[in-house]
Amino acid sequence: MRQKPRYVEASRCTACGACAEKCPTKVPNEFNFGLDEHKAIYKDYAQGIPSVYTIDPTHCRIFQGKKCGVCAKTCQAKAIDYEQKEKFVDLNVAAVIISTGYELFDATRISEYGYGRLPNVISALEMERLLSAGGPTKGHLTRPSTIRAEARVRELAKRIKKAETDQDMENLGRFQAELKWLEAQIHKHHTATKLGFIQCVGSRDFRFHKYCSSFCCMHSIKEAIIAKEHEPQTESYIFYMDLRTVGKGFEEYKVRGEKVSGLKYVRGRVAEILEDDEHNPIVYYEDTEERRVKSMTLDMVILATACSAPKGVNPLAEMLGVELDENNFIKTHPNRPLDTSVPGIFSCGCAQGPLDIPESVAQASSAAARAAEVVMTGGLALAM
């Protein structure tokens, strides 16, 4: 097993966060999809386990050959170790559980949706971060274009100051005009209140994944309900082909979304997304119940991107000798849903296909029990 260095001694770090507070280097926060920044010494997210800080060597000044060492000076626990090396650990195990999870479908592959090009077209996971109290906007539904505009306003303030000192009247006028426009935009689009949720982005699509990702209908409804709780003026439209709300209490939740939170379910998969000159996405679709092609201008579009098998699964499967299914998920036996093609190797959660949280949790317990059976019987359980 390879253990990459954290450059922080896990047994000493108390996760007090003093190092990150003092660290001078800002890095786009991957966990929040680059919507905010963290420091070059960071914790992936607040609830991460083990609760230990990590240095990002691609950004840390020390690893770029520059003078720094602020974190080491700040750390009272003396946990910082710039010399830490990669470790290889040999483990003797009786059973293995593959629970490598899934990867979000890369929505840039559907060019007509403009993901990655249109700032206010985001994935459901980005929406999750925006709605989160611990997220980049502390739960306020700020559009990514507004977040960018705010950053540009800060930059313009500096440039205007410099232009004033330099008496650079030409640029000064230009910057001031841009600033005025941006400030008006930020004011106008302070909160995203008209939302469109697009279902089946990469799922149930022969071009990408034929299968249904199964959990997206529910998370779109959930996000739309939460958005309404955060801002009562919010209007949400869910563009769907079939709403597959299959599970205990799921259908009731869907009905509640419509009756209590006022969500509007529109039957029709969106054909394409364009935008107007204020970065408002415009969706084009056929309302299949009315048999009419329509367009709708929204503040923000949230794509229910498919659950894809993680890219690294092939070398892992090869190493362990387990078979994958046609969609690159871990192949399991229909009658023994946690068993892979190799005895003693089990799998749970999205590693074996799209699963929602309750099912993943149930599978995790079951996989642990299956592994325990093998360990505790000295392998005899495998013969049964």
Added chain:
Amino acid sequence: MTISEIVNRTQAYYCLDCGICTGSCPVSRVTQDFSPRLMVEKVLIEEAENPYDDVNIWSCLSCGQCSARCPSKIDYPEFVRQVRKAAVTEGHSGVPAHRGLFQGVMRLQTLDVKQNKTDWAREAGKIAESGDTYYFVGCAPYFDVEFREDWAIDVMEGPRGVLKALNAIGIEPVVHDDERCCGHDLMWNGDYENFAKLARLNVDLIKSLGCKRVVFQCPEGYQTFKKYYPEVIGEVDFEVVHFYELLAKEFERGRFGFEPLDGVYTFHDPCRLGRQAGIMDAPRALLQGVPGLKLIEMEHNRENGICCGTSAWMSCSSCSKEIQKSRLREAIASGAGHLVTACSKCRLHLNCALRDVEMDLKIVDLNDLLARSLKV
């Protein structure tokens, strides 16, 4: 082919009724009368008494935007092609544009006619009687007769550009008087019988000349030879090459360069060349190779490019005009001063709409543009 065979061939039974096709269709966006989804659905639920009577089967542009986005990979253009073929055998004929002039010219070419199709080429450059490379000029000479006087558009700029560029990189292609229309339009008009005749005449001619590869600038000719000739002829034993791919390869090798050209340009992908044949990089690489030329993209580009409004000289209507005008507005919105087309028909159709509107936009032919600034 019966309607159920057509359904099987195009996988229409996979339809999920999601509406992506109709939401994507440039025709449906202008007129609600036409819907690819309902066209297929009517057949599937046997709502249509006789699908061949439905006038909407002639409204499809066969641009393929619906199929490219269809989550069930239903081949709508193929559905339309087969339904039209069957409709023609039942005596229907669609709504030809330009008084059916071009269909007439195409059908004439199935006969033993004597044509003069090489004089322009001898004036413009060097051609050979025999050799490895055949240059398939296509229908531009016929379009020229119809449009030069009326619209003041020199459609022959395209073929002349190709010939000059080929000469410049050391190729003297065979161009022949006996070349026929490739049959693309007749095939899409449902006239399969005459399409097959034209295909046979062209392939026999090229075989008799012993040419090993055929170069096209016309996206329709290229796609027809490549995709549809095998249906009636079987595999052809010559290579089918698109001019831009050939030229881009030579450009990459440093065989020639370009004289500088100022201005902001945008490229209109023809449906056959872009979305259908997948040739989107080569024309852009060539345009970007021209020093000083700034290439920008319209809102709909590459695989999302919009059709020029009419196809196969069929069903030209106010809907076509609306599609064309919205395309021109996109070009203006992108900030371009020049709209570059790579297909004679796109050029003609977009120019047709440009005559009706006041826009500061020039429509130029890619072949002509490249030949003018090419330097060896």
